[in-house]
Amino acid sequence: MKHLIKISAVFLLGTLGFQNMNAQKIQKVNGKNIVNPFYSRTETKILKVKNSEWKKVLNDNLYMVSRLNETEMANTGKYNKFDGLGTYYCGACGNALFKSDAKFASTCGWPSFFQTIRPKSVIYKKDVSYNMVRTEVRCGRCDAHLGHLFDDGPTANKKRYCMNSISLEFEPLAKNSK
Numbered sequence: 001m002k003h004l005i006k007i008s009a010v011f012l013l014g015t016l017g018f019q020n021m022n023a024q025k026i027q028k029v030n031g032k033n034i035v036n037p038f039y040s041r042t043e044t045k046i047l048k049v050k051n052s053e054w055k056k057v058l059n060d061n062l063y064m065v066s067r068l069n070e071t072e073m074a075n076t077g078k079y080n081k082f083d084g085l086g087t088y089y090c091g092a093c094g095n096a097l098f099k100s101d102a103k104f105a106s107t108c109g110w111p112s113f114f115q116t117i118r119p120k121s122v123i124y125k126k127d128v129s130y131n132m133v134r135t136e137v138r139c140g141r142c143d144a145h146l147g148h149l150f151d152d153g154p155t156a157n158k159k160r161y162c163m164n165s166i167s168l169e170f171e172p173l174a175k176n177s178k
C-alpha cells in the first residue's frame, strides 16, 4: 500500500511538472489541446510564421494580443500585481524576455519591467496608432506584439516596458536554485 502511494505521488508530481513546463506550448484552442510546434525556450533563430498558422496553435486571447496587436484591459492582467521570482517568456514562442528582478510595481495597470534579458530578446517598432507616437515592443524571435516602451521608468535608464500579461508566460525559479 505504501509503495502504491509513493508511486502515485511521483506520478502526480511528474504530471504537474509537465503541465507547468508546457503551460503555453499546449493550449486549448477551440476546446482541443493543441501543441504549438513553434514553441521553444532554447531556440533563438527568428521565426517567420503566418498568422493563419498561429491561429491554429494559440488560444484566442493570445492570438488577439500577440498577432493582432490588441491590448488587454488595464488592471486585468494576471502579472500586473504579481511579484513571483522567475523568468517571463513569450507566450507565443517561448523566447526568454524578462527576469522578475527587472520588474517593478507600476501604477499604469500592466506589468512593467526596466530591462530585457538580452538586447535581442525584443525588437522595437514605431507605432503611430491612436494618434500617438509610441515605441512598440515585439518578441525578437516570433515578432509577437508584447506591449510598448516608455521613457518614464523609475531606474537610471528610465525605461518602462509596459507589457500585456497575456503575451507573457511566467516560469517560477526552481526551488533550491538562485
Ligand SMILES: [Zn+2]
Residues within 6 Å of the ligand: 090, 091, 092, 093, 094, 095, 139, 140, 141, 142, 143, 144
Ligand atoms: Zn515570441
